[in-house]
Amino acid sequence: MELSESVQKGFQMLADPRSFDSNAFTLLLRAAFQSLLDAQADEAVLDHPDLKHIDPVVLKHCHAAAATYILEAGKHRADKSTLSTYLEDCKFDRERIELFCTEYQNNKNSLEILLGSIGRSLPHITDVSWRLEYQIKNTDSPSYPEISFSCSMEQLQDLVGKLKDASKSLERATQL
Amino acid sequence: MLLELSEEHKEHLAFLPQVDSAVVAEFGRIAVEFLRRGANPKIYEGAARKLNVSSDTVQHGVEGLTYLLTESSKLMLYLDNRKEIRTILSELAPSLPSYHNLEWRLDVQLASRSLRQQIKPAVTIKLHLNQNGDHNTKVLQTDPATLLHLVQQLEQALEEMKTNHCRRVVRNIK
Numbered sequence: 001m002e003l004s005e006s007v008q009k010g011f012q013m014l015a016d017p018r019s020f021d022s023n024a025f026t027l028l029l030r031a032a033f034q035s036l037l038d039a040q041a042d043e044a045v046l047d048h049p050d051l052k053h054i055d056p057v058v059l060k061h062c063h064a065a066a067a068t069y070i071l072e073a074g075k076h077r078a079d080k081s082t083l084s085t086y087l088e089d090c091k092f093d094r095e096r097i098e099l100f101c102t103e104y105q106n107n108k109n110s111l112e113i114l115l116g117s118i119g120r121s122l123p124h125i126t127d128v129s130w131r132l133e134y135q136i137k138n139t140d141s142p143s144y145p146e147i148s149f150s151c152s153m154e155q156l157q158d159l160v161g162k163l164k165d166a167s168k169s170l171e172r173a174t175q176l
Numbered sequence: 177m178l179l180e181l182s183e184e185h186k187e188h189l190a191f192l193p194q195v196d197s198a199v200v201a202e203f204g205r206i207a208v209e210f211l212r213r214g215a216n217p218k219i220y221e222g223a224a225r226k227l228n229v230s231s232d233t234v235q236h237g238v239e240g241l242t243y244l245l246t247e248s249s250k251l252m253l254y255l256d257n258r259k260e261i262r263t264i265l266s267e268l269a270p271s272l273p274s275y276h277n278l279e280w281r282l283d284v285q286l287a288s289r290s291l292r293q294q295i296k297p298a299v300t301i302k303l304h305l306n307q308n309g310d311h312n313t314k315v316l317q318t319d320p321a322t323l324l325h326l327v328q329q330l331e332q333a334l335e336e337m338k339t340n341h342c343r344r345v346v347r348n349i350k
Contacts, residue, residue, distance in 0.1 A: 039330055074291070075291055115290045116288070116294060118288070118289075123314075125301075125318040126318075126322060127322070128325075128329050128330065130330065141246050149272055149276035150273070151274060153334075155275045157334065160327060161325040163277045166280040167320070167323050169319050170282060170299065
């Protein structure tokens with residue numbers, strides 16, 4: 001995991017009870033997770049009365065540091081001991097390390113889902129609809145959504161057969 | 177395909193069978209002149225006097241004949257080119273591409289730039305379609321759960337074709 005000096009400095013400030021009391025620490029930590037995982041989150045995430053007394057520059061710096069670290073940890077699937085080691089190096093006390101790890105554990109799944117969904121992929125099929133038509137004569141066709149095609153009964157059997165082969169293969173692969 | 181004439185039109189041409197062939201020939205000639213150069217009232221008046229009918233009758237007769245000539249030539253043109261015309265028309269009507277073949281492949285994503293150590297199975301599908309003689313392919317992907325759902329849905333379509341209702345329709349409408 002590669003972390004910059006800026007992140008380290010931010011965490012060192014977070015470790016200091018004179019800059020962040022217990023309550024402020026917890027609030028900032030939650031705000032960092034919220035910013036990453038809540039789609040509706042915005043700058044207002046730091047607008048809490050119990051954070052007002054802190055210098056906004058410091059607040060933003062620490063919030064960014066926490067968010068950056070959380071993403072790196074998520075990307076590399078960091079375990080508790082990796083997290084503890086880093087936080088100890090930043091001079092976190094035992095209590096804050098526990099708090100951080102608990103909060104991380106609670107949000108781990110959502111974080112991994114978010115990170116796993118980033119990337120390019122092929123167009124992904126989500127559903128299929130079908131219609132049986134006995135064609136007597138040609139009429140104007142209405143507009144069709146996305147990919148549509150027609151097939152005869154034999155062709156449909158061929159298509160379904162091939163998709164079933166694929167799903168059987170999938171089943172066997174999961175039993176290896 | 178027959179030529180259809182309106183009642184009025186038939187009336188206008190009604191007197192032609194009653195006169196001799198020389199007159200009909202003359203009318204034919206006037207009709208062709210009409211096509212070439214438009215109406216000539218003097219000729220109508222002359223003809224009307226000779227046949228002892230009103231000039232309106234003559235005019236209607238000429239116009240009726242002209243219309244008959246043009247409709248016939250349209251039909252001739254269609255009949256001569258019927259095959260080609262029908263082919264072009266069928267190409268203009270929008271048609272759905274039709275299924276040709278399906279290739280599939282199982283993939284497992286092990287890692288990405290954003291997340292290491294993954295196990296993300298996917299089924300990659302290459303769908304081959306034909307449209308108006310053109311062959312085109314679409315490459316798509318889906319996940320295992322959706323694949324099972326697709327198979328289930330399409331098997332329902334196959335089952336539906338075996339029902340009494342569908343069998344009856346296919347049997348009785350040819």
